[in-house]
Amino acid sequence: MDEYCDLEVDVNGEEVFMVHKGVISSYSGRINKIFGKSKGLAGHLKVIFNDFPGGAANFELITRFCYNKGKVNINPFNITDLTCASHFMEMNKLVAQTEKSLDEIRYWTWSELMMVLKKCQIVLPKARSLGIVDKCLDSLIGRVASSCEMSPCPSTSSPDSSMFRLSSDTRSTESLKNNFIRATWWFEDLLTLDTCVIEMLVKLMVSRNFDQGIICRFLFYYQKSRFASATPDEKIKIVETVIEMLDSLDIRSVSYKSLFGMLRVALNVNLSQCSRDKLESMIGSQLDEASLDNLLVPSPVKASYLYDVNLILRFLKSFLGKDACCVPLTRLNKVARVMDLYITEVAPDPYLKPLKFLALIRALPDSARDSCDGVYHAVNLYLEVHSGLSEEEKMKVCCGLNYEKLSSEAFNHLRENANFPSKSAVLAVISQQRKLKGLLEDTNELANLSDSPFNSFETVLQKGRKDEGSEQQIVLYAKKLNLSDENEKLKAHLQGMQWRVVELEKVCRKMQTQMTKMIKSRLSNQSNAKSSVPRLCS
16 A cells, blocks of 8 residues: 555645545646646655645545545535535546535525635634635524514614614513514624634625625624633724724714723723724714713822823814814713813823813813803813912913803802902903903894984993993003913903904994984984974864
């Protein structure tokens, strides 16, 4: 028998096989090409394969095929190995048989499909290039879809629910439970698949218009279930794959609560910056769905401050996008309400810098808040805790307030508030802002008056004269302050406000002259009209 074993085959350094060159080459085009031009060679021949798919076990399978005169029992257990090995060895007869078996994949059981996919993971690049993985996943998705009683409407607006649009008057609780089980029964079986196969599965599901709410639920289930037994490197791969897949879905189908759960997991693994950015962008784009508890994320390790303020600022940037004007006002209002709670919560942090606190206040546009009482409360708390701030630093924080949106109660409290800069320009700024607003409102009213214009004009002018001292006080105080280059803007702002008041007074005087002429003209016309009307007989 030894005389017939004239070819030595080293398979991936795992094992060396002694085979008959003539028998193997009669079925293998690859072997035939190697020795086709050296038929006269005698003695011991050797071939080394360093990249044989499936290793020594697969090579043994194809040698049995050759020695059995081209006959082999192809089944789901060995079809992956035989397909990959036959293509590698250029065994056309075996390739034809495996392709025929793959065409009958629709008759395989669920367990057989899962078995083939697990086998494909061992030789994934080759199995994927040969289309075995796609055929199995296609069949898999078809069976999942046919077993689920899907709602006509994709479940996109209620990702935290059971993922079904079911009518409460036609479906009982038991029916809801059954539908949920029918939609998720396959979750557990797919936990054995690697992240690469899961990624292919999800992409194929999306292309087939599979319910994205179900996909989202599965991805979170997969991450949670696989995490416990995974190595540190596997954990990173799992989280990054899940984030990548979630990012490919319609954001409305992704559970916001689960995203924050994913964020807390991501904080403990060394994710790539790309994956971290995608996760933060998904959360930020739906920031109006967040609660205060969601936002209270602990600061990174070794950071002195308590909460991760920089993370929240990045969320806000994602929420506002390139143009904050495009964000609906209702959504802005929701974010403003939760942000007011957040800045109040972080204000007592002794390590929170003034500029960072001010950035939180100014992150949203002024239109997002109908009232600034919440911001005032947070600023007051911040100044109370950070009593050691310089006058200049306090002024920077105070500049974040829109005093025009303070309620009367908050405004009165501010007047007596010792936490704010002593004898500062804050109250002067408030007075000036309110005076300007009042002058504008009164001027608009005068444009529509037809009677007694003089009293209204006198009221406006008296208001302007009354506050003239305040104007001078503002400018003088601004000059006395030891302002840095950064605070020159404040000084210019105060002086600009004084200039606008003076201009408004000029406009008012001009309008007063015009209205005087109009009234005299009207009185003259009325007098002429009365003299022309005949007296009635009594």
